[in-house]
Amino acid sequence: MLFLFALRVVVLIRRQGDVTTLDIYSLVQIGIILLLTFAILFQPYLQSALRAMLRPPGGFFLGIYAIGVLSATWSEIPKLSGFFAYQGLVLFVAAVVFFYQQMLRGNLERAALWMSMVLLLMNVVGHARVHMVGFNLESWHTNSYSAVAAMLAAYCLGELWSARGKLDKRRRRLLKTCLVIALFFLVLGTSGGSNVAFALGVIGALLYSAKRKLKAFAIPLIAVAVVVYLVIPEFLVAVLLPGKTVESVETLTGRTRIWELYWDMFLANPILGVGFGVPERVASLYTTNTHNIVIGIAAALGMFGLTFFLLYLFSLAKRLLGMHSKVGYAGVACAIGVGLVNGMTVGFLTSGSGPAFMAFAIWNAVLVLKPLAVERETREQESRPAEVGPAAWPRTASQRAR
DSSP: OHHHHHIIIIISOOSSSOTTOOSHHHHHHHHHHHHHHHHHHTOTTHHHHHHHHHSTTHHHHHHHHHHHHHGGGTOSSHHHHHHHHHHHHHHHHHHHHHHHHHHHTTOHHHHHHHHHHHHHHHHHHHHHHHHTOOSOGGGGOOSSHHHHHHHHHHHHHHHHHHOOSOOOHHHHHHHHHHHHHHHHHHHHHTOHHHHHHHHHHHHHHHHHOSSHHHHHTHHHHHHHHHHHHHHOHHHHHHHHSTTOOHHHHHTTTTHHHHHHHHHHHHHHSTTTOSOTTOHHHHSSSOOSSOSOHHHHHHHHHHHHHHHHHHHHHHHHHHHHHHTTTSTTHHHHHHHHHHHHHHTTTOOOSSSSOOHHHHHHHHHHHHHHHHHHHHHHHHHHHHHSOOOOOGGGSOOOHHHHHO
């Protein structure tokens, strides 16, 4: 069901038309979400997965979409708000339930990597289908699949650099393969937001590194980037933001003007907002999303939604700081961090559940289940019989006499 939904929203994309139109695409999407709902209800591990998911930060993340469903009662487009929010809620729950099953098989990381890879490749196919791309690099420009690629690359880099001791051969090969593919599509997408987010993800991976030399490299790298931007901003813009100018970067390619519209919308409806997924569809300038997750949540769900988002961020930081030394947390921290930074230019949390949201949901689902996975691995290691060496073997009478 998750694969079918991804196929619908990532590959079988509308070429044009209003997103609120009830056509064959919408009916297929609604049908998949309903089937996914029933499939979740009959999963044997649903109760255990829900218990893990409702703990912070998962519970606060889920709360944003629960409020979104409630926003249908005051939204300017109630059916759209209710469905889009319910869709996000169901997809996150489905991801947690699916990964819970994979965790029990000791396959959590591998499943997350493969799902991200499939999502990335499907997203690339969908982009090619809609935009009729050729060999012209500009036609491949997007902030869609590049956001998925940035999160995937950040996870792989974080895990490769933070490894203490020698990595398992299969795991290292999978991480490196995913990293190379993700970096290729990140560069191909030429998205300024994704490139900057990934650059910060690299710094995060350096700070998580188990090697002191790599960790010590992070601070000078930040200092050099700041100096270069202050002295010769054109150079840094050319490297990180190909095709952009300093002026377009300073206005975020016009996004700052759009944000002013959404901020005015929030000030007019500060408590509840105008409804989940609605701001970008009722503003005087139509856009595909709010291009900022914070302003998007504020305009859509008001202070009510912002409170849950801030609680999510606080509990996220607390979880990651408390478990930073455990296997898998460096990668998850880098991936989610990249997603949040990218969210400053792509408002994927309160729009229709597109590729960026799905990738972000994958890494949040992994984070939710990580404590259980670590606990399970610890129990398995403790239950294994200790290796018996020659010194512990029974000795013969002649050996004892010596």
